[in-house]
Amino acid sequence: MNSNHVNPEPGPLPDQPMQLLVHACCGPCLEYPARLLQGEGHQLTIYAYNPNIQPEVEHERRLAALRQLTDQLDLTLFAEGEPQTQQWLEHENITESRCHMCYRVRLEAAARKARDLEIPFFTTTLLVSPYQDQTLIREAGEEAASRYGVTFYFRDFRDGYREGQAMAREDGLYRQKYCGCLPSIDQSRFAERIRREHAELSAR
Numbered sequence: 001m002n003s004n005h006v007n008p009e010p011g012p013l014p015d016q017p018m019q020l021l022v023h024a025c026c027g028p029c030l031e032y033p034a035r036l037l038q039g040e041g042h043q044l045t046i047y048a049y050n051p052n053i054q055p056e057v058e059h060e061r062r063l064a065a066l067r068q069l070t071d072q073l074d075l076t077l078f079a080e081g082e083p084q085t086q087q088w089l090e091h092e093n094i095t096e097s098r099c100h101m102c103y104r105v106r107l108e109a110a111a112r113k114a115r116d117l118e119i120p121f122f123t124t125t126l127l128v129s130p131y132q133d134q135t136l137i138r139e140a141g142e143e144a145a146s147r148y149g150v151t152f153y154f155r156d157f158r159d160g161y162r163e164g165q166a167m168a169r170e171d172g173l174y175r176q177k178y179c180g181c182l183p184s185i186d187q188s189r190f191a192e193r194i195r196r197e198h199a200e201l202s203a204r
């Protein structure tokens with residue numbers, strides 16, 4: 001998980017309601033941006049593409065929480081992709097960190113999906129997390145947008161991170177204790193518990 005906190009300038013706010021594809025990494029991170037954007041009158045479609053969420057049992061668990069929330073908010077969810085463990089374990093590129101690759105892969109898919117669905121704007125719930133690198137996310141989003149003829153809607157949602165987590169608790173959503181890829185489990189102080197839960201889920 002990248003903790004390089006930066007404060008890029010907020011992007012311009014469209015003055016008209018937008019059709020917006022929201023790439024969602026998980027239910028808890030969707031809570032605040034979805035409720036905020038819905039409240040502002042934007043039309044949201046949710047897209048889950050997170051091959052970085054590993055192992056499979058964790059991928060399923062986070063997707064189930066995301067479905068729970070999109071059902072509750074009456075939002076359409078498109079969920080695609082499977083965990084790509086090897087790509088994350090074997091990543092050894094000195095010119096691009098693992099997290100940068102991770103943002104690029106997911107936002108590339110989101111831009112393509114927005115283009116395919118003819119949705120002009122897309123954004124990502126990664127922008128709500130204080131643990132992610134907003135500069136790299138914005139760069140990856142804008143580069144992907146330019147390739148697919150859509151617009152990346154950059155907005156710093158981090159002020160709502162705690163509120164979103166509290167909403168997730170109230171809604172009874174599963175709240176994970178590590179970023180997503182297998183290497184990030186080692187960085188979590190709950191690593192032992194996480195591995196135990198994965199073993200229990202896999203045994204079912």
Ligand code: SF4
Pocket residue numbers: 001002052053098099100102103179180181184
């Ligand atoms: S899942 Fe792993 S590679 Fe992706 S942002 Fe989190 S720590 Fe970085």
